[in-house]
Structure formats: C-alpha cells, structure tokens
Amino acid sequence: MDKLLWMHCFVRAVETGSFSVVAREMQIGQPNVSRHIASLEKSLGTRLLHRSTRHMVATPEGQRYYAQARHALDIISQAESDAHGEQDPHGLLRVACPESVGSELIIAALPGFLERYPHVDVDLRLGDEYIDLVAEGVDIAIRGGTLKDSALRARRVGTSERICVASDAYLQKHGLPRQPEDLLRHQCIIYTLLAGGSGTWPFKNGPVPVSGRTRLNNLDGIRRAVLQGLGVGYLPSWMIARELRTGELRALLTDHATAPSPLNVLYSADRLLPQRAGVFIEFITKVFADTPGLNGTSLV
Incomplete structure (x- = not known):
C-alpha cells in the first residue's frame, strides 16, 4: 500500500x-x-x-x-x-471544457448523469484556455477544431457551426456587409483565444483579417457585446439560437460560411480511458446530438 x-x-x-x-x-x-x-x-x-x-x-x-x-x-x-461492474463506474472524473459549453449545456444535463451514475463525482473545469491534460490531472477535455497534439487522442462528439452576427442597431448605423471583405470596414469583436487572437476569420474562399476596438477572451462576453451593438461577432450558432429566433441578432454572410468544425473529446494517448470517462462521453454525445448547431443541423 x-x-x-x-x-x-x-x-x-x-x-x-x-x-x-x-x-x-x-x-x-x-x-x-x-x-x-x-x-x-x-x-x-x-x-x-x-x-x-x-x-x-x-x-x-x-x-x-x-x-x-x-x-x-x-x-x-x-x-x-x-x-x-460495467454498469456501475466509480471515482472522480475531471472534465475540462469551454465555459459556454459547460455553463449552457453540460451543467443543465449533469443532474441526469449523476442520477444515472451515483458513484461518479464530476470536477468540471470551465475555461476557454488551452490546458495540459496530464499536468492538470484532467481525464478528458472538450474542444473544438482539429487535433494537432500527437500526445492526445480525439473522439468526435459533434460538429460546431460558427457564423457572423450583428444586432439591428449596429447594422442600421454601419450598414450590412455583403462580402467577407466588407468586414475590413466594420467593427469586429475579436476573440483573443481564436487563432492566437490574430483577428482572422475563416470563410469559404479563404480567411479575412478583421479588426475592432473590442477584444474578449470569452465567447459569452462576445455574445453580450454583439447584443449591445459593439460590432460584428463570430460565434457558434447554438449559443445564439434564441437571439436568432427573436430577431435580436441577424446572421451575416451565411453563403460564405465554412463547413462546421469538429467538436471532440480529447484524452491522453498514453493512458487508459477510465470507465467513468467512457460513460460520460456517451452521455454528452447524446446531449450534443439534441442541440441544433452542434448536431449537423444548421440554424441559418
């Protein structure tokens, strides 16, 4: 011992x-x-x-x-x-995920998971920054995009549609962008954790550099800034489904949008995946499958 x-x-x-x-x-x-x-x-x-x-x-x-x-x-x-037993996983599961996904989707679904698996405890770490899974002792992380770290393995659990959006108040004042290049003349709200905060947005025919006076490291903050009319935002469509339905926000340049990017669960390639992690992955896959904008269903 x-x-x-x-x-x-x-x-x-x-x-x-x-x-x-x-x-x-x-x-x-x-x-x-x-x-x-x-x-x-x-x-x-x-x-x-x-x-x-x-x-x-x-x-x-x-x-x-x-x-x-x-x-x-x-x-x-x-x-x-x-x-x-296979139906009774035990132990503490440490999960890292973007703050928006955790706050809006996972926490809402967590009671069902904890009821189904009464001997699993969940340590949910919310944040958009990259973390070292091994150093932080994290079992799995939920992240968007393509896996670049060979020390990790990825299991796809959904696809994330991202779109440009703005409020009517902003568009009435600054006009409607009709081509991606029109964004060069607009106030764009920069997500500092996307592509290193370089201020480049991807489109079907290639990336376009954007700029603006407002920079944030949090997607929900960008959503709120867009609602306040501070500029054009580039956001996951599932995050703004309600605002698109009510007309508070308007989708822009949808004909020029790129294909949805993969949403993956990442875990260390050198470690066995705990049973508690396996059942959690299955659980959140079902959650994402019921979420338009993450399940392959477009919101625009």
Whole structure:
C-alpha cells in the first residue's frame, strides 16, 4: 500500500512539476510528498528526480520508471472500476471544457448523469484556455477544431457551426456587409483565444483579417457585446439560437460560411480511458446530438 502511495506521488510530481500541487491534490502536506518520493527512490536504489530550488526534472531512470508506473496505476484504476461492474463506474472524473459549453449545456444535463451514475463525482473545469491534460490531472477535455497534439487522442462528439452576427442597431448605423471583405470596414469583436487572437476569420474562399476596438477572451462576453451593438461577432450558432429566433441578432454572410468544425473529446494517448470517462462521453454525445448547431443541423 505504501509503495502505491509513493508511486502515485512520484507520477503526479512528474506530471505537474510541483510537490505543492501534488500535496493539494492528495490533501497531504508537501513534506510528506517529498518524503514519500524519497522512500520510493530508496526502495528502488536509484534517484528518480533532480531537484533544485526552482526546477524538478526526472532523471533518465525516473523517465523510464514514470512510463511504467503511470501504466500500472491506470491498470489498477481500471481493475477497480471493472470489479464494480460495467454498469456501475466509480471515482472522480475531471472534465475540462469551454465555459459556454459547460455553463449552457453540460451543467443543465449533469443532474441526469449523476442520477444515472451515483458513484461518479464530476470536477468540471470551465475555461476557454488551452490546458495540459496530464499536468492538470484532467481525464478528458472538450474542444473544438482539429487535433494537432500527437500526445492526445480525439473522439468526435459533434460538429460546431460558427457564423457572423450583428444586432439591428449596429447594422442600421454601419450598414450590412455583403462580402467577407466588407468586414475590413466594420467593427469586429475579436476573440483573443481564436487563432492566437490574430483577428482572422475563416470563410469559404479563404480567411479575412478583421479588426475592432473590442477584444474578449470569452465567447459569452462576445455574445453580450454583439447584443449591445459593439460590432460584428463570430460565434457558434447554438449559443445564439434564441437571439436568432427573436430577431435580436441577424446572421451575416451565411453563403460564405465554412463547413462546421469538429467538436471532440480529447484524452491522453498514453493512458487508459477510465470507465467513468467512457460513460460520460456517451452521455454528452447524446446531449450534443439534441442541440441544433452542434448536431449537423444548421440554424441559418
């Protein structure tokens, strides 16, 4: 039992690069983390980590041991889950997802999931920023776009339609853009986490650079800014379904829109996917399948 605890401390220390983070995760003091890893090194007869006041890095022996220990811990976790039975997954599931998806869709559906799987707890981390799944100890992340990180695997759970929109008040004052290039003369609300905040929007015949006086790192903030008449926004259509129906917002340049982009669940390619994660993926796939704008059904 002690060696499993030592192994867990070491694995998370490598993944997070911080004894203090491991201590918080495991709810033990930082000196205990250091002591457990020292005990593991003593039992193995080799140094696993190089430590300094600023840095911590695995030795070559530590790197080899980490890969095998990570795999061993995953197998133990899976064995425990299997022992409970396929219909009764257990444990804490850590999920990262965009704030808009989490706030508007997942939280609304979460009571049904928790009722169906009473022994699964969910740690939902909302934010649009990229995170390192391994370092943050996250099981799965929901993200849009094409997978570029070979250390991750992706499972498609939907497709996201994005469109340009503006309020009538803004259009009455600034006119209606009829071609993507017309946006060069408009106030566009920049999403700073899209393509590095470069201010380039994709269209069927190629990207168009846009600019504006308002920049935000949150999609719901952009939706609210568009409603206030601050400019043209580029948003997932499911987020503004109500506003499109009521006429509060108007879809623009729909003939020039690109095809919907994939919405994926991402997880580490080097780790076994916990059973609790598998049932959650199935659950949210059904949620997205019932959401126009995420299920292949266009809202424009």
